Amino acid sequence: MEINEKLKSFVADNFLFGQADSLNYDTDFFEKGIIDSTGIVELVSYVEETFNITVLDDELVPENFSSINKVSEFIGRKQNEIAKAS
């Protein structure tokens, strides 16, 4: 499954309890109230475990985590960094 797809199904199940009609890749989690302060911790843990990356404190900004596309781009960048480093 594509990163985008995986993220979408996680967000849909975990925060929208399967009701994902209004969820697009660009939907803003915070604006739409999909994810709140405790939800972000769930999302980050999921991303770290599923994609095998570590999110640094200063990376925890809305620009990286406010929509499926943004999270997905962030994961892509992190995986590239890891690939380059090894």
Next chain:
Amino acid sequence: MCGITGILNISGSQSVSTKKLGLMAGQLSHRGPNQAGAYMDDRIGIAQTRLSIIDLKGGTQPIHNEDKTLWIVFNGEIYNYIELKKDLLKKGHRFYTNSDTEVLLHLYQDEREKCLHKLNGQFAFAVWDTESKELFIARDRVGKKPLYYTIESGRFYFGSEIKSIFACSEISREIDLDSLNQIFTFWTTLPAKTFYKNISELPAGSYLKIKDGGLQVKQYWDFNFALKDELVNFTSGEIAEQARELLLDSVGLRLRADVPVGSYLSGGLDSSGITSLIKNNFNNKLNTFGIRFEEAAFDEGEFQNEMVKKLNVKHNIVLANNKAIGELLPDVLWYCEIPLLRLSPVPLFILSELVHNSDFRVVLTGEGADEVFGGYNIFRETLVRAFWSKYPDSKIRPLLLERLYPYIFKDAKSKASLKSFFKMGIEDPGNPFFSHMIRWQNTSKIKRFFIDAAKENLAVYNPLEHLAALLPENFHRWDALAKAQYLEMKIFLSNYLLSSQGDRVSMAHSLEIRMPYLDYRVIELMSKVPSYLKIRGLDEKFILKKVFKDVLPDTIVKRPKHPYRAPIKNSLLNNNIEYVDYYLSESYLNKTRLFNPSMVAKLKEKLSIAGNSGEFDNMALVGILSTQIIYDRFIENFELKAVKPADFTIVFDNRLVESNLIIKNE
């Protein structure tokens, strides 16, 4: 302390049968297990179930005036009845009991609705005037005692609890979707509403008159905050001294009873303060009562023990373990009569049973201090956000939030997102709901679980607009803290804390709670204190801490605020509690037709996995589950829970021309 109920034929004569009145009063027997009495004539039937506290032998109700033209049924206490009685005696009134009820009736006879301003107490009462044929009903200022009513086919029905009205089979029982929408926004209904269609609440601080077919509801008191030029100009020390004197008097008045009075002791500042005032000034042999929790995160035992040692009181504790909390939810809902979003009422239900079994009928509690003196985190959060809103790009201002919520901010990972969470709405500090919008928006997410048919209601009814229309004229001129306090008291205090978490769970076990911090004189004093003295910097309840700093240990005065809560997930799930699966099953969800079964299944699944749930998930679980249970108990199967009719020990039957007094068992 009691239950009251009755039926009035609005126009024309048609008497009410003893049997019907007995069925209605029977639903209130837990509120008044000691006696039941009724008055009937050709227009009306009123009844009362009594928990005897003042004038145990003589105070049997209904009570009448000298010439038997006025008849009263009364639930509550008038603490200053001794002072009021002196004046009435001077004016020539004669009394046949030593009760506060009779004092109230004579005062009403002289002053009609103006008498309400002289009462210091908690009450809901009804007076029938046999001459003018007017029924008058009133509730205390902040809504400590409940009163509901409805009109059906030319008859007016009222009762302390809705179940007494539902005891009449001609009353239909339906869920009001507007109300469910309110509960899933504000955590409770707005004033005047109940969870049920066509059943109204008489709002706190209001009275109702019904005569010649006309019904009039009027508010005689409301929370009010001083504007800038009306604020008191005293030092914090002077205000604390005034507050101390008032609280001492308030506690003294609330110890008036012809039965022993105990005190709740949670280990927090508020109840510790009240307990110390009683012990040090009035009662050296005080019994206190406290809840212990199985999970350390909820338990305050350490602080209770510290207070017990300091004050040398006889402390009685009950353990509210997770399984018991889960198992008792349906019973608690039977008394609350409204869906809940948290389980905090359940441990208090368990506690009131302990008090009842210890042969106490009255306790004083610390309820109200957080609202009146400014103790809640939402108040401090409002101040920080208001401060931040003046310079939204500031990097420093939001850092104050970390001091507010050290526990959730300790994790560096959540810092950035938390800030964006609290930043919601700061661009709009003029919004009347600035203080509460985050909470209400977060709660409103539960509405996503509604099926499409229920969602249609969301589109046509807006609870925020409804609330905006209820705000007093001066609201927009108050500062951010006063606005937040008003919203908190008007909605959450009156209709949740004093009801589901107060009157209902105590009266369920025939226990009266009395709340010295909610004496109207204390409320009125603190409403004139400038906000910067209520919360000094971020130091909450600054004045109250000053009041108690010399009598309570530093560890109690200075301990960080510990919100009283009960565990949800660990109480309801993974505990083999059978009813949970039943009420959340697809088939029962399809019966109530409110919530989407597949979403509810996903929520349950998410919560069943350890460590995988947030505050919202827990709140949604209680909200959905309790709505399902209420549907079963009150809409679908109400009859099954019907209790036996009240056995009236005294009946004044004026249905014939001649007065016909029947006294049984005497």
